[in-house]
Amino acid sequence: MGQIKSEIIAVGTELLLGQIANTNAQWISQQLALSGIDVYYHSVVGDNLTRVYEQFLQASKRSDVIIVTGGLGPTDDDLTREAFQRLTKLEMVEHKASMEKIASFFRKQQNKMTPNNKKQARTFAGAEVIKNNVGMAPGMIVTHQGKTWVFLPGVPKEMKPMVTNHVLPALTKRTGEFSIIRSTMLQFIGIGESRLEHELKPIIDQQSNPTIAPLAQDNGVAIRITAKADTSKKAEQLIQQTKTQILDGVGQYCYGVDNETLEEKVFQLLKEKDWTLAAAESLTGGMFSDKLVAIAGASAVFSGGIVCYDTKVKENVLHISPATIREKGTVSEACALEMAANVRKLLDSTVGISFTGVAGPDTIEGQQAGTVYIAIVTKNGNEQAEKFTFAGDRAAVRRKAVIKGYEILFNYLKL
Amino acid sequence: MGQIKSEIIAVGTELLLGQIANTNAQWISQQLALSGIDVYYHSVVGDNLTRVYEQFLQASKRSDVIIVTGGLGPTDDDLTREAFQRLTKLEMVEHKASMEKIASFFRKQQNKMTPNNKKQARTFAGAEVIKNNVGMAPGMIVTHQGKTWVFLPGVPKEMKPMVTNHVLPALTKRTGEFSIIRSTMLQFIGIGESRLEHELKPIIDQQSNPTIAPLAQDNGVAIRITAKADTSKKAEQLIQQTKTQILDGVGQYCYGVDNETLEEKVFQLLKEKDWTLAAAESLTGGMFSDKLVAIAGASAVFSGGIVCYDTKVKENVLHISPATIREKGTVSEACALEMAANVRKLLDSTVGISFTGVAGPDTIEGQQAGTVYIAIVTKNGNEQAEKFTFAGDRAAVRRKAVIKGYEILFNYLKL
Structure with missing residues (x-):
């Protein structure tokens, strides 16, 4: 059991100005912990060649594995390669596949490639190059004087797949047996x-x-x-x-x-029953539908929805009866039930769900921000509606309403 | 103008395990930037006496102001005081007001105070003690060999008021005039x-x-x-x-x-023109609408939308002509234009926008994942449609399509 010491260095002045938090270090640490690799330090250093170099020098003395995020982009501020070269004197070469990808990107965009973009395809001689499936700059794993250096882009969605698919398997292989x-x-x-x-x-x-x-x-x-x-x-x-x-x-x-979401569970339950769902969204404005459509294969269970944020749309598209709107208001149990029933019929689905309420900050029809009605109506005649009062700002009220909608469906469908 | 160099050290193994992100460093950096104090480094080190000591030793050599968060609690894992004592040999004393507060807390809880709680009241001789109005351990400002050390609890709601009310004013005073x-x-x-x-x-x-x-x-x-x-x-x-x-x-x-978003800009431009917008969303599934409804007051410009993820909904609710679907397919310029025109008419709006395409991972109607058509149609007869090929997974394709939709509206409305 050769326990290895690792550290994570983030390069970027934006972190030192507090514009973003170092969530990359958090995420990478979680992944390393699951692989049994101890992380001893996190550091953040700005876009300054001397300071990045000094941080690398220190890391080379105290850690076995050094993971560096950021500073691989095309601009003069991106200095990770230069600092590592100063430390190691390793030669740099142009990585053909990466260069071809960058050139092809600019061709497709019918944009002229400015010369600084070439920098992103430069890799250290002998490095294991990690393809970037999302952005331009590839990642690299470099072994130098017995230490393993991993260079990753700072953009999380470029960095994460590299860690999962390449870095963790490579580190596990190199470090041998461990707890x-x-x-x-x-x-x-x-x-x-x-x-x-x-x-x-x-x-x-x-x-x-x-x-x-x-x-x-x-x-x-x-x-x-x-x-x-x-x-x-x-x-x-x-x-x-x-x-x-x-x-x-x-x-x-x-x-x-693990990472299974509530909407994925609802998706599965609908699929098992061979049911379809339609949504009428007022204050939630499409957020409920968006979460279902985010799941690959959603079309099997999700017919679609009506975003009826405007009262006119409730009347003219969803055909909510004028009497309901006049007598009960749009923020009411009666309106929620009609919305759910009508969207289900209109979209020819098994279940209809509806959201109507006051996201805030202003009141509507004399009702306080946070007041939300959620209803479900099924083809076989079940119907239920409930009133909720959610705390928080506009974003919180809308988010909580959507989560509650999925909770109601989960409770109904799991029976 | 004495520009001072500062750094922030967080002490806590939970950070190195990735259980939390170092949002303290982010927040403190923002505060320091506004006060004209440059932050050169962030570091995170675990609850280990030698390593915390070494981190302090390094900081004492390279920075004028060193801000340390965490490690001031009652347990054996809390080693910030011990490490600083090892570095400075400063004497520690019991801070009476803090000790009284801790004792009174345990009296009120009718709990016996365990001896380790006394540790939290120990402060360095000569330190400026910062009262903790939320928790137990006080903060400290210590001047040692020309360097200013600030010790703060790791719990954000205890730390933040100390920074705002004591640390920033004290640093401003000590550093004199600064930029x-x-x-x-x-x-x-x-x-x-x-x-x-x-x-x-x-x-x-x-x-x-x-x-x-x-x-x-x-x-x-x-x-x-x-x-x-x-x-x-x-x-x-x-x-x-x-x-x-x-x-x-x-x-x-x-x-x-600053933080203005593209959708806010589109919202403003629509408002200035007194125009309304309706959206027909297939692959984007409500995400476009959701971003507009997230803006308070959206109802002034946003009528609503149809999430027509299912082809049946395109036919039965949006009334896309069967000929278009048969001859051109749902992923086509012709379908996008009809969707935009029909949703505009159906929801009685000035502009209609539509999204149809292949989010992936599977192909649709023989078209590759990433193929997206976006169209806008206006009441006064303008219409435009464009085909895009977005790279990335399902989530990326959908997100890029929504951003592109706002970009198209921005370009159209700003003229």
């Missing part, structure tokens, strides 16, 4: 964090491996189970046992494992 | 980062104050202008001059300043 940590998350909704912790207290108290930690989330609560073992098989067995114990107690609130 | 830093961002779309830098190269090369830095963003590109001066008025004048120079060159691509 394995495996972790899983169980996702719950409809039960509070303290209630969940209370129900699970006997299990939590008797456990040390795996450990069980409740975490408040935007979408309900999660339980993280973390097991250590010599082999991944043993670690996974430990997790499986604890998972079964937990689900025996509070399984009815569990909608998913 | 003010002001920063602004100009947001661009329709011009790439390297092209923008190329166009602005003459301005960038001749400038040292303000500095001009291009930044790639999800929504186009931004230029950060940062000016230093003795007074905020002078700093703002410098920014204004540079802003005018930049906008003279590439102003037609600029949609906003």
